[in-house]
Amino acid sequence: MADNNLYCVSALFDTPDKIINAARKTTEAGYKKFDVNTPYPVHGMDKAMGMGQSKIGYITLFFGLSGAVFIFLFMWWTFASNYNIVVGGKPFLSAPAFIPITFETTVLFAAISTFVGMIAVFFKLPHNSHPLHDTEYMKAVSGDKFGLVIEADDEQFERNKVTEFLKSLGAFQVADVYLPEKETYKLFTSGFVIFLIILAIVTSAATYITLNKLMYVVPFSWMEVQPKLNAQEESDIFTDGKGMRPPVDGTVARGELPYPFYGQTNPPEVLSNPTVPTKKILELGKRKFLTFCSPCHGNFAQGESRLNGQFPTGPTLVSGKIINYPDGMIYHIITNGQNVMPSYMHQINREERWAIVDYVRVLQRAQNPSQSDIQEVKKESSSNVTK
Amino acid sequence: MSPNDSGYIKKDLPDNIFKAGSLLLVVGLVLGISGFLVDSYRASFAYLVSFIFFLSIVVGSLFLVALEYAANADWSTPFRRVSEFLAAGLPLLLIFAIPLMFNTGSLFQWSHADYIHSDKMLEAKSAYLNTPFFMIRVFAIIIIWILFYTFIIRNSRKQDESGNQLLTKRNIILSVIFIPVFAITVTLVAVDWIMSLESKWFSTIFGVYLFAGVALSALAALTLVSIKLKEKGFLHPAIKEDHYYSLGTLMFAFTAFWGYIAFSQYMLIWYGNLPEETFWFMQRWEGGWKIISILLIVTHFIVPFFYLLSYESKTNPKKLKFISIWILCVHFLDLYWLIMPSMSKNDHAYSLNWIDFVFPLVFIGVILMVFQKVSEKINLVPVGDPKLKRGLDFHL
Numbered sequence: 090m091a092d093n094n095l096y097c098v099s100a101l102f103d104t105p106d107k108i109i110n111a112a113r114k115t116t117e118a119g120y121k122k123f124d125v126n127t128p129y130p131v132h133g134m135d136k137a138m139g140m141g142q143s144k145i146g147y148i149t150l151f152f153g154l155s156g157a158v159f160i161f162l163f164m165w166w167t168f169a170s171n172y173n174i175v176v177g178g179k180p181f182l183s184a185p186a187f188i189p190i191t192f193e194t195t196v197l198f199a200a201i202s203t204f205v206g207m208i209a210v211f212f213k214l215p216h217n218s219h220p221l222h223d224t225e226y227m228k229a230v231s232g233d234k235f236g237l238v239i240e241a242d243d244e245q246f247e248r249n250k251v252t253e254f255l256k257s258l259g260a261f262q263v264a265d266v267y268l269p270e271k272e273t274y275k276l277f278t279s280g281f282v283i284f285l286i287i288l289a290i291v292t293s294a295a296t297y298i299t300l301n302k303l304m305y306v307v308p309f310s311w312m313e314v315q316p317k318l319n320a321q322e323e324s325d326i327f328t329d330g331k332g333m334r335p336p337v338d339g340t341v342a343r344g345e346l347p348y349p350f351y352g353q354t355n356p357p358e359v360l361s362n363p364t365v366p367t368k369k370i371l372e373l374g375k376r377k378f379l380t381f382c383s384p385c386h387g388n389f390a391q392g393e394s395r396l397n398g399q400f401p402t403g404p405t406l407v408s409g410k411i412i413n414y415p416d417g418m419i420y421h422i423i424t425n426g427q428n429v430m431p432s433y434m435h436q437i438n439r440e441e442r443w444a445i446v447d448y449v450r451v452l453q454r455a456q457n458p459s460q461s462d463i464q465e466v467k468k469e470s471s472s473n474v475t476k
Numbered sequence: 477m478s479p480n481d482s483g484y485i486k487k488d489l490p491d492n493i494f495k496a497g498s499l500l501l502v503v504g505l506v507l508g509i510s511g512f513l514v515d516s517y518r519a520s521f522a523y524l525v526s527f528i529f530f531l532s533i534v535v536g537s538l539f540l541v542a543l544e545y546a547a548n549a550d551w552s553t554p555f556r557r558v559s560e561f562l563a564a565g566l567p568l569l570l571i572f573a574i575p576l577m578f579n580t581g582s583l584f585q586w587s588h589a590d591y592i593h594s595d596k597m598l599e600a601k602s603a604y605l606n607t608p609f610f611m612i613r614v615f616a617i618i619i620i621w622i623l624f625y626t627f628i629i630r631n632s633r634k635q636d637e638s639g640n641q642l643l644t645k646r647n648i649i650l651s652v653i654f655i656p657v658f659a660i661t662v663t664l665v666a667v668d669w670i671m672s673l674e675s676k677w678f679s680t681i682f683g684v685y686l687f688a689g690v691a692l693s694a695l696a697a698l699t700l701v702s703i704k705l706k707e708k709g710f711l712h713p714a715i716k717e718d719h720y721y722s723l724g725t726l727m728f729a730f731t732a733f734w735g736y737i738a739f740s741q742y743m744l745i746w747y748g749n750l751p752e753e754t755f756w757f758m759q760r761w762e763g764g765w766k767i768i769s770i771l772l773i774v775t776h777f778i779v780p781f782f783y784l785l786s787y788e789s790k791t792n793p794k795k796l797k798f799i800s801i802w803i804l805c806v807h808f809l810d811l812y813w814l815i816m817p818s819m820s821k822n823d824h825a826y827s828l829n830w831i832d833f834v835f836p837l838v839f840i841g842v843i844l845m846v847f848q849k850v851s852e853k854i855n856l857v858p859v860g861d862p863k864l865k866r867g868l869d870f871h872l
Contacts, residue, residue: 132870132871132872133871133872135872136871142787146786146787150785177747177749178749179747185739185742185743185746185747186743186747188739188743189743
């Protein structure tokens with residue numbers, strides 16, 4: 090065989106001491122492209138081969154830290170920025186809860202990057218074969234022998250000298266290893282394709298049957314069969330056949346107080362307004378008024394209904410009659426309803442109802458301004474002009 | 477096998493160590509006693525911090541010795557004696573526990589009957605937390621440790637002359653028994669001495685937390701002393717980078733372990749958010765304690781972790797010495813942070829005071845003196861140990 094097909098000269102040794110010694114001598118002799126194969130890790134080999142610290146640690150560090158930063162930002166974005174979810178009453182961005190996942194991801198990224206980095210960068214992946222594979226040499230070093238090869242690519246490589254050199258190190262066998270002749274493999278032979286198709290069908294079917302059928306045979310009904318109530322559905326647990334239960338009589342919702350004058354048309358007395366018309370309250374009142382009252386009573390409460398006669402138009406709320414109503418009376422009408430106007434007790438909570446009352450007062454004042462109000466507005470607008 | 481087979485030549489440690497130790501001890505004692513006279517309440521807390529620090533090093537070192545035997549490790553054999561000598565102060569725990577016995581009234585609220593009867597929960601706990609049983613536990617634990625110490629160390633020393641391999645075997649058995657005993661006793665120490673300072677507080681991981689600090693500080697002490705001795709030529713000349721690297725790696729591992737445990741404890745309590753647990757952390761998040769809490773996270777975990785990450789810092793003796801001293805200091809800080817905030821009760825507010833820092837002198841002095849004394853008669857390298865040669869040949 091021609092010499093340009095020579096891959097390396099290989100030598101086999103008996104003991105770990107000999108191989109360490111051989112590796113050290115080979116380094117000292119100035120060979121660069123040589124390798125050692127042993128059946129198990131031999132301590133001290135790195136030093137003997139003159140190898141420095143592996144650089145793989147930097148890959149690990151970089152990807153470990155990237156993993157930490159990435160997952161932390163990801164959690165921040167999902168939980169605290171894009172779609173806020175309260176979990177366990179904690180703040181949206183609660184670092185302690187994120188740390189375990191950050192830790193795991195750091196480890197995951199570091200481990201995977203180390204592995205991939207090692208086989209891709211240092212072992213030069215897609216190499217899926219190696220000239221030493223399938224040689225007598227490889228069989229020996231996978232068993233109980235220790236091997237050293239000096240590659241033909243090495244600058245100092247001279248076949249005879251290398252052979253002599255390796256023998257002088259105490260190798261019991263020195264042999265040449267040649268590059269294998271190029272072989273081509275046809276990947277997609279028809280037999281293989283058919284095999285793939287069958288494999289795909291079988292695995293899909295097995296998965297389908299397992300997940301959709303096997304998992305639901307009686308011993309595995311996963312708690313589907315049990316007495317329970319479904320929302321909006323009937324049930325024979327209760328004699329009236331209703332699945333959803335009305336609250337017990339006298340139930341009071343959280344944050345609500347029962348309204349004492351419910352159902353009375355002209356209550357002898359009314360509640361007094363507990364709110365102070367702050368800006369916040371008035372803004373709430375405005376929002377709720379525009380939502381709930383304006384369709385019938387108009388945006389400015391002047392009775393300019395948007396209902397086009399489909400429902401009796403709500404009367405004006407800025408007339409003298411309503412101005413003279415106590416706050417509690419307006420509240421009463423919202424809560425209780427009046428004639429055709431329905432009660433809004435269940436749609437609008439207590440605080441919001443009082444806020445609406447305050448806002449109605451604002452509308453009334455805006456349409457019947459006093460002299461001082463007008464002056465105040467003028468002052469404000471002129472000060473705006475001078476600005 | 478004659479001692480010289482291994483190539484180790486025994487040299488006596490300089491007397492200065494003993495002298496420096498006794499100086500520290502005397503100064504510490506004078507200051508400490510005046511501390512007790514000035515403010516015995518505060519002094520008993522300050523003393524407890526240093527006592528646990530001392531306990532960490534002596535019993536932690538014994539644990540490292542046992543670990544070597546149990547794991548059949550040979551890389552650490554060349555400096556096992558250093559741990560053995562550091563553990564030699566262990567019998568003194570019996571004496572050092574006495575001042576605390578006289579101050580249980582200051583330290584532990586549960587030792588007051590009227591306080592116990594103010595609370596159903598404390599009444600239920602009083603079957604365990606009561607002064608007589610507490611004292612029994614304290615001395616029983618110390619005596620158990622001393623027994624193990626005596627037997628293990630005696631075997632190890634006998635081997636120097638006889639080289640008998642059976643002694644290693646016996647020590648392996650003793651160590652394998654000692655390690656679970658150590659796990660239980662160290663948990664009890666953590667519960668009794670530190671956790672019960674807050675009679676109502678509980679954390680099931682607390683023993684492991686203390687263990688992490690104990691093992692870490694014992695390792696740091698071992699690393700520091702070994703490197704110092706090696707540099708001055710008292711240890712075997714064949715100890716090299718690879719040994720240092722392993723010590724550094726272990727410290728690194730225990731730093732990460734401490735961080736892991738400390739965080740686990742914090743996170744579970746933070747997540748559960750139950751007032752009967754969280755108050756302990758709240759206490760340590762008030763006023764100046766907040767700074768110390770943050771400092772602890774940075775100095776006990778972040779700094780050593782990144783410091784020890786590189787190969788270089790784990791093999792460079794200078795850097796290793798630095799981080800060992802650092803770790804010993806932060807272990808003290810850790811204990812300080814565990815114990816001192818509990819001082820603020822019964823109208824005692826916490827504020828920094830000189831008394832807090834005088835007791836370490838006593839204990840460092842004692843460790844130095846004992847080390848010197850023991851080394852006068854005993855080899856600093858276990859020359860008769862069958863694992864020694866492999867340990868010296870150790871390669872990464």
